[in-house]
Amino acid sequence: MQLISGGVTAPKGFTAAGMHCGIRNNQSKKDLALLYSEVPCQAAAVYTQNKVYGAPITVTRTNIADGMAQAMICNSGNANTCNADGVEKAEKMCQLAADALGLQPTDIIVASTGVIGMTLDITPIAAGIPKLAPTLSKEGHADAVEAIMTTDTKPKEEAYTTTVGGKTVTIGAMAKGSGMIHPNMATMLGFLTTDCAITAPMLQKALKLAVDDTFNMVSVDGDTSTNDMVSIMANGLAENPIIDKEGADFDAFLAVVKEICTSMAKQIAGDGEGATKLVECHVTNAPSIPLAKAIAKSVITSNLTKAAMFGADANWGRILCAIGYTEGDFAVDTIAVTISSQKGSIDVCKNGAGVAFDEDKAKEILLQEEIHIDIDMQQGDAQATAWGCDLTYDYVKINGDYRT
Amino acid sequence: MQLISGGVTAPKGFTAAGMHCGIRNNQSKKDLALLYSEVPCQAAAVYTQNKVYGAPITVTRTNIADGMAQAMICNSGNANTCNADGVEKAEKMCQLAADALGLQPTDIIVASTGVIGMTLDITPIAAGIPKLAPTLSKEGHADAVEAIMTTDTKPKEEAYTTTVGGKTVTIGAMAKGSGMIHPNMATMLGFLTTDCAITAPMLQKALKLAVDDTFNMVSVDGDTSTNDMVSIMANGLAENPIIDKEGADFDAFLAVVKEICTSMAKQIAGDGEGATKLVECHVTNAPSIPLAKAIAKSVITSNLTKAAMFGADANWGRILCAIGYTEGDFAVDTIAVTISSQKGSIDVCKNGAGVAFDEDKAKEILLQEEIHIDIDMQQGDAQATAWGCDLTYDYVKINGDYRT
Numbered sequence: 001m002q003l004i005s006g007g008v009t010a011p012k013g014f015t016a017a018g019m020h021c022g023i024r025n026n027q028s029k030k031d032l033a034l035l036y037s038e039v040p041c042q043a044a045a046v047y048t049q050n051k052v053y054g055a056p057i058t059v060t061r062t063n064i065a066d067g068m069a070q071a072m073i074c075n076s077g078n079a080n081t082c083n084a085d086g087v088e089k090a091e092k093m094c095q096l097a098a099d100a101l102g103l104q105p106t107d108i109i110v111a112s113t114g115v116i117g118m119t120l121d122i123t124p125i126a127a128g129i130p131k132l133a134p135t136l137s138k139e140g141h142a143d144a145v146e147a148i149m150t151t152d153t154k155p156k157e158e159a160y161t162t163t164v165g166g167k168t169v170t171i172g173a174m175a176k177g178s179g180m181i182h183p184n185m186a187t188m189l190g191f192l193t194t195d196c197a198i199t200a201p202m203l204q205k206a207l208k209l210a211v212d213d214t215f216n217m218v219s220v221d222g223d224t225s226t227n228d229m230v231s232i233m234a235n236g237l238a239e240n241p242i243i244d245k246e247g248a249d250f251d252a253f254l255a256v257v258k259e260i261c262t263s264m265a266k267q268i269a270g271d272g273e274g275a276t277k278l279v280e281c282h283v284t285n286a287p288s289i290p291l292a293k294a295i296a297k298s299v300i301t302s303n304l305t306k307a308a309m310f311g312a313d314a315n316w317g318r319i320l321c322a323i324g325y326t327e328g329d330f331a332v333d334t335i336a337v338t339i340s341s342q343k344g345s346i347d348v349c350k351n352g353a354g355v356a357f358d359e360d361k362a363k364e365i366l367l368q369e370e371i372h373i374d375i376d377m378q379q380g381d382a383q384a385t386a387w388g389c390d391l392t393y394d395y396v397k398i399n400g401d402y403r404t
Numbered sequence: 405m406q407l408i409s410g411g412v413t414a415p416k417g418f419t420a421a422g423m424h425c426g427i428r429n430n431q432s433k434k435d436l437a438l439l440y441s442e443v444p445c446q447a448a449a450v451y452t453q454n455k456v457y458g459a460p461i462t463v464t465r466t467n468i469a470d471g472m473a474q475a476m477i478c479n480s481g482n483a484n485t486c487n488a489d490g491v492e493k494a495e496k497m498c499q500l501a502a503d504a505l506g507l508q509p510t511d512i513i514v515a516s517t518g519v520i521g522m523t524l525d526i527t528p529i530a531a532g533i534p535k536l537a538p539t540l541s542k543e544g545h546a547d548a549v550e551a552i553m554t555t556d557t558k559p560k561e562e563a564y565t566t567t568v569g570g571k572t573v574t575i576g577a578m579a580k581g582s583g584m585i586h587p588n589m590a591t592m593l594g595f596l597t598t599d600c601a602i603t604a605p606m607l608q609k610a611l612k613l614a615v616d617d618t619f620n621m622v623s624v625d626g627d628t629s630t631n632d633m634v635s636i637m638a639n640g641l642a643e644n645p646i647i648d649k650e651g652a653d654f655d656a657f658l659a660v661v662k663e664i665c666t667s668m669a670k671q672i673a674g675d676g677e678g679a680t681k682l683v684e685c686h687v688t689n690a691p692s693i694p695l696a697k698a699i700a701k702s703v704i705t706s707n708l709t710k711a712a713m714f715g716a717d718a719n720w721g722r723i724l725c726a727i728g729y730t731e732g733d734f735a736v737d738t739i740a741v742t743i744s745s746q747k748g749s750i751d752v753c754k755n756g757a758g759v760a761f762d763e764d765k766a767k768e769i770l771l772q773e774e775i776h777i778d779i780d781m782q783q784g785d786a787q788a789t790a791w792g793c794d795l796t797y798d799y800v801k802i803n804g805d806y807r808t
Contacts (some may be wrong), residue, residue, distance in 0.1 A: 051727075052736045082756060083757055341507050353488045369416055399712065
């Protein structure tokens with residue numbers, strides 16, 4: 001597979017657009033994104049597991065129950081969640097997009113991100129969509145990805161090509177974080193597009209497999225959002241033999257889906273609210289994959305470990321502590337921990353106990369922007385990776401008064 | 405029952421002392437506490453459920469396996485955890501205390517709190533204990549409670565009297581927080597003393613019942629520490645008929661244990677690292693007690709809710725979000741949320757959706773030092789209360805470079 005430039009419009013047949021329609025007061029912040037395929041797509045999605053979930057989740061679930069979609073509309077600035085008229089408003093967004101694109105409302109994936117529990121004003125969206133649709137273009141991916149951002153500081157998009165059944169298949173993605181992000185399903189918004197020919201069930205399978213190891217292994221703050229989902233639309237324009245079962249073609253497609261989801265996951269973690277660094281925790285030789293995942297997540301979710309990462313403090317006892325309160329049966333007296341970055345690597349713990357290390361070297365390693373925590377459990381052969389970020393003053397600042 | 409002045413030395417026969425022995429560099433910070441009963445005590449304790457636990461936990465568990473103890477030694481500044489020679493050092497602390505007091509090492513409860521994974525230097529403790537023991541006194545409770553503090557800003561101690569079997573029984577307690585505090589058993593250090601006559605099994609039962617609803621319902625940062633425990637010593641000097649079964653006497657004793665544990669729990673939550681306010685979450689009409697507890701804990705543990713409390717922002721959507729990701733089966737469309745403080749009360753959510761409220765009034769309410777979040781699930785009759793604090797710049801500051 002190959003990384004190429006672009007995002008969701010890189011695959012054949014997809015166009016996108018983004019604008020400021022007026023949901024947000026800040027006129028320089030785009031707040032409405034539209035994504036469109038010139039032909040109908042097979043569609044799949046995974047959703048938040050929070051029992052409190054947004055109206056757009058309800059509506060999207062219904063709309064793609066038939067495995068089909070052709071466009072996606074997403075606003076930022078308001079989550080349209082915990083509102084008595086939420087479903088009605090989400091359906092209205094689909095109707096407006098369908099009218100502008102000559103589609104049926106059930107062809108639309110709808111998403112919202114922003115404040116929970118504030119009534120969504122449909123007026124700016126109703127006024128915006130008819131202006132937005134005519135601006136759909138190949139270059140529009142950059143505007144679309146900007147429009148889905150909330151407290152994200154960087155747009156997150158990427159595209160890859162790979163070969164499936166002798167044909168070049170392209171996949172694109174855009175995603176947004178960056179608070180209320182915690183592993184428990186599609187912990188943010190991610191929109192994937194591809195021109196691969198694949199059936200909806202296989203598309204759902206590939207997405208689920210990829211998300212479990214990527215988006216679901218990200219935590220910014222331990223809070224699983226009410227609204228987040230990852231969707232994928234596949235329009236088949238690459239003209240590969242349609243993937244309708246497992247095998248070499250499915251594996252090739254799955255590999256590129258995983259690659260792009262991994263990249264989005266790391267970008268989301270590194271751009272967590274207030275974050276100054278990306279923390280990757282890799283657990284090896286664990287008794288089982290679920291336990292390896294749980295331990296990796298526990299470490300990157302620990303506020304104390306996150307604060308230590310912010311302070312570039314090699315306080316590895318907090319890592320051991322976070323491992324120790326992970327639910328499940330495992331031994332702790334075999335655990336080895338290594339901390340590394342581009343500045344080198346140090347062993348800080350062996351057999352569950354501290355080892356002497358050079359504090360200056362540790363500081364140098366931890367002052368980098370990407371930190372790796374490697375945990376060798378030495379009691380099995382399962383492994384897992386999770387991604388998080390540090391806990392900073394800015395996280396508190398951003399979340400101490402988000403609504404103002 | 406009646407609140408009286410004093411702490412762990414309020415019950416008959418107990419004396420205490422505290423000093424700076426040199427585990428910490430800061431000479432003005434006491435770091436060694438001793439607590440003594442003039443007669444042997446029935447003893448009970450509950451311990452952290454973290455699989456990584458401190459050597460003092462191992463040693464205390466062994467020492468009070470016979471249900472007896474007569475003294476307690478505790479240092480701050482070093483947790484004596486994840487050290488290869490940890491148990492040996494913890495046993496040495498018991499030996500030193502026993503020698504100074506004319507007891508057996510197995511009569512001693514030992515505890516440590518501070519940095520994990522740093523070898524404990526026994527030298528200052530060995531030099532300190534022989535000086536500390538002769539200073540044991542009724543007034544010593546104030547020095548002892550200071551000596552167990554780490555990042556606590558306030559000493560936490562209290563005493564009550566009640567009547568058991570026609571006799572006045574006194575109970576005293578001291579506790580420390582204030583980071584790495586999360587509900588999963590004895591989430592900090594708490595030392596209780598009483599002159600009540602009670603058997604060790606009934607003492608253990610009372611302590612466990614009280615801790616489950618108090619210390620275990622506190623969270624400062626979601627991190628369950630490796631070292632924390634709550635112990636109780638009962639020396640019987642109140643001369644009440646010994647409590648050896650359930651009944652009116654046990655109930656009277658349990659009530660006062662619960663009262664003092666509740667007070668300690670609230671003091672710990674309110675003095676969480678960097679905290680500016682105490683947040684109490686009361687869940688009512690839930691389907692079951694475990695679920696009521698889980699929901700209450702989920703809300704007070706949510707970083708986003710905690711940051712909103714710091715910002716005095718009535719962002720109740722985050723409360724709904726935290727309720728929603730609690731594991732278990734329950735409906736969300738019946739939930740009502742009320743926020744209150746001494747400045748009044750406002751309903752922010754009914755039937756799972758927002759209701760209009762006065763933002764200025766909400767701000768005024770949330771600017772107080774003790775905030776109550778009342779969640780009416782309207783689907784059962786179980787209730788629970790949890791205590792937490794806000795997430796602040798100072799939490800990040802304290803934990804970003806704790807070791808320096």
